[in-house]
Amino acid sequence: MGEVQGPALKHAELAIRQAKKHRVSLLRGLLLVAVGALLIQPGGREGGAAALMLIVAYSISNVVLFLLPDRLVQTLRFELVIGAFDLLLVGLGLQLSGMTATALPISVALMVLVVALGNYRAHTVAGAAAIGALHSWLVLGQGRGSEVAWQLALQMLFLCSVALYYGSLASEIHKSLRRDQNSDLKHKELSTLVEILDAVTSSLDVQRVSRTIVNKITEVIPAMRCSMLLINEDKTRCYVMASHDDPEVEMLEIDLKKYPEIRCAIETRDRVLIRDVNMDPMMADVRQLLEQLHFQSIMVVPMTFANDVLGTLCLKTARVNKPFTQAEVNFCTVVARASANALKNALLHKRVLEQASINRETGQKLSTLLDQSPDLIVTTDM
Known part of the structure; x- marks a missing residue:
């Protein structure tokens, strides 16, 4: 299967590159x-040999592009x-056509x-249309007639x-930058995930593990608050084990009635996204409280083990116009x-330690009780 997909993928990449060549060449030809039309417009000065050399050189460059x-x-x-390079063509074309003293260069x-x-794209098109309308108004303000219209x-x-x-070049540049950013982000996500796995597998300290997770998540996803919550077995109580904006928080109990998004994540065992x-x-009952805290977008990811919901990862941000991306949701899901x-x-491990502590205290109490009653005699009738 891989042998079939390999050549097909290479062929598709080659087709994309060739299509890009054709598109750039076509737009450069336009x-x-x-530019040639500017050189022959009425009222423009003739470029002569310089104009011809410019057009020939530019045509040759299009051939070189192929x-x-x-x-x-x-x-x-x-x-x-x-x-x-093509800005030179535009500048020389304006110079040779005698348009440098008009509004066209601006x-x-x-x-x-x-x-x-x-x-x-919508903003770009609107801006370009506005510039075109402004330029038309400036040109028509110089007079009327067929010559001005031409x-x-x-x-x-x-x-x-x-x-x-x-616009086409800028679009390709933006795509290239986004590819580089996505590549860097994926590398950072992978590195962070490795660090989280290393932390959670090298320690049995619940608080330390929780703090490490929330702090590492915020290194990848900018959030006003990232917290890890623990749910008790009967799902009636919820505790904040760690929150990156408050390092001192530890097993802080919260009222689930005030967190409908967390209740929904627990009940459905699925991610909850509030854009x-x-x-x-869903947030109608707690909207005023969230507005005071300036939270706009919320993501809750349940942490499940077998059929149990152990807790949740909860992220809150103030970016309403830029909600959590699918990549960010996937990253938090993998972490959870x-x-x-x-x-x-x-x-x-924590429960074992707590039970051991209880047993130790019970043993100490029994030992103390026996030490304080040396004359205690127990008789048994045979």
Whole structure:
């Protein structure tokens, strides 16, 4: 099966790289056409040999692009280098067309800035449309007539070409950065998970294990509060074993009536995600209290061992516009499952120690009682 998937995966990656080459070449060709149109627009000065050399050099660069190794096309450096190189084309085109004294260079700079910094497509499109409308208003403010209309049409073609080309490059750059960030995050998650497993398997101290888990989780997931809760066997009482925002907390009993999300996680034995406490009907009874604490998003992950719910991991944040991602939910789920067995062993060890302490105290009391009654005589009738 792996032998079948290997070539198929390589073929798919090759197709993606080639498609990217074709897309970049097509958009660069459109940009070249727009620059050429600027050079021949009415009122523009003729570029002569310089303009011809610019167009020829740019056309040759598009051919060279096809000859580049596919692996180079997928790198972040590719987008940065080719984007900077093509800015020269845009600048020289504006210079040779005599447009440097108009509003077009400013509109181009704003357009590149908007599409390069835009993280959301809708916002980017809206910003680009606003710049186009502003530029049209400035050009039409210079007069009316067929010559102005033709000039505006060519300049809008140029602006649209710039927006499409640099918008595509910016999108690829953002994707590359997200891939790198995701790779770094996965590496950090894996390292943190290894540290958690090492901590929970090397100690039977419940408090130490709990503090380690909540502190390590917050190194990966930014949260206002990350806590580990212990549920008693009949599920009527709940205790905070550790909370990263209060290192001193230890077996603090809480009222489950005030935590509907925890009750739901215990009853369903499943994860509970509250994206916005102000909108979720589950939180209606405790909404005012949560608003005072500035909590907006909540995640509760049960820690189960066999058929028992030992406790929960509970994370609370103030980021309503950026709820917990699926990767964060999966990470907490893995931590909860990996920690449940160690937590069960730690709890059993704690109970054994407590029972041993009780037995020791009972033995000491009996010994003291016997020592204080040396004349005690027990007789038995035969």
